Amino acid sequence: MKHLSPGQIVDVAEGCAAPAFIAHAANCELCRAKVGMLLDAVRLAAEDPPHDPSPLFWPRLAARIGDAVRREQAPASSWRPWTWRLAPLGAAAVLLVIAIGVGARFRAGAPVAPADVQEPAAAASMLPPGEGQSGADPADDPSWLLVSDLSSELSIDDAEASGALPMPGGADRALAHLDHTERMELARILREEIAAQTPPASQGPGA
Amino acid sequence: MSTRADAWPAGGMQPDWTLIVAPSTEDEAGRESPLASLDDGSLVDACLGGRIEAFDVIVERHQRAVYQLCFRFVRRHEDAADLTQEVFLRAYRGLRRFRGDAALGTWLHRIGVNVCLNHVSARRAPETALDDAPQIAAAGDDPASSLAKTEQGARVRAAVARLPRKQRATLILRIYQDLSHKEIASALGTTVGAVKANFFHALGNLKRLLAEEAVGKS
Secondary structure (H helix, E strand, C coil): CCCCCHHHHHHHHCCCCCHHHHHHHHHCHHHHHHHHHHHHHHHHHCCCCCCCCCCCHHHHHHHHHHHHHHHHHHHHHCCHHHHHHHHHHHHHHHHHHHHHHHHHHHHHHCCCCHHHHCCCHHHHHHCCCCCCCCCCCHHHCHHHHHHHHHHCCCCHHHHHHCCCCCCCCHHHHHHHCCCHHHHHHHHHHHHHHHHHHCCHHHCCCCC | CCCCHHHCCCCCCCCCCCCCCCCCCECCCCCECCHHHCCHHHHHHHHHCCCCHHHHHHHHHHHHHHHHHHHHHHCCHHHHHHHHHHHHHHHHHCHHHCCCCCCHHHHHHHHHHHHHHHHHHHCCCCCCCHHHCCCCCCCCCCHHHHHHHHHHHHHHHHHHHCCCHHHHHHHHHHHHCCCCHHHHHHHHCCCHHHHHHHHHHHHHHHHHHHHHHHHHHC
16 A cells, blocks of 8 residues: 555544545555654644734724724715815816806906807806896806805815816916907906995095 | 424325524514624625624624635734734725625635735735734743744745745645634635645745744754
8 A cells, every 4th residue: 555645644633534544544655754753743733833813903903993994984984084085176167267267257237259259058048138237246157156065065175176266376377368359358347346345435635 | 483384283184385584683572682682694795684683693603714814814913903903994894795504703704815815915915923823922931932932923925925835725724723724724715635735835834934034944
């Protein structure tokens, strides 16, 4: 009979081998030596006792794992990650609507050729007849209603993180890109707004 | 309540369907059962059903075994605690993939072995310092005997750390975690024959490494 395989040696050492293998190990010096080596190694390995921390450690570890599991669960049910994912989209929508609204306002006030006043279909459909005229209440402007609606869920932090806030010097750069007609129109709007905001009572005798 | 079809009275009308009752964590009055009284499978079901506190019971039940497994691999208390947390987090994330083919403890051992082997592969295993070994002598031990045991334990630990990955995992699961060869095969994703062969070679290598270390010292 050939010698026992490693698996059969293990079975003999653990006392669960078939009788034929046990009989072989009893008579074969080489296989008996292997079984002896195995039992000796098991005894040596068992000389390293288990590391048993303080009994106080286990409740602390369980609490720590429980906290980690709950932190793991929290993001899935939280609304904030959705806000963050939607923030760039919302910011882009806000910028688009502002651009359309400002463009419509310029076009409404400036005497330009018919070819230049063609409005995008979306913007035109948003503006009922008479809207967009200077002097109209901004609260009734559909553009502003859309802006306020889209941005109602957007916090200032989210908008800032998505780059939707004006950067320092941004107004100067925007002014530099206006042509002469646009600057004149801007000046007119500013004069109107300043006049509208200035209460008559605040004007002193020296004003 | 019996759910067996053959419990119907003989000769009476018998349904052509079999009633299967899914395990519930509620008693007959609709009250939630105490989680600690549930078996592991029911705890997993409860956890998947939204009772996160059921996972706390799983942790309490298995944290010692998982910690001991991790400590055998990394031999540092802080690292073992970190890895234990990682094992349970991975188990929680993958709880839906637990099919119940093996015991939950075996499944956790499987995750634990993977986490530990990845950890020890990513960083060089630290040399075992005698300071890391348990220092508290058992009552009645004389100091010299206690020191000798401590030194021998550290030598064994260092030798186990030098074994090839699969041999090391097999030896740890068999000797220190007391898993059967079948459970080890399930945990390591291999066959019982391969587990026994790895165990045999692991013990042979361990004996050789300890003998070499003893010769080197003398």
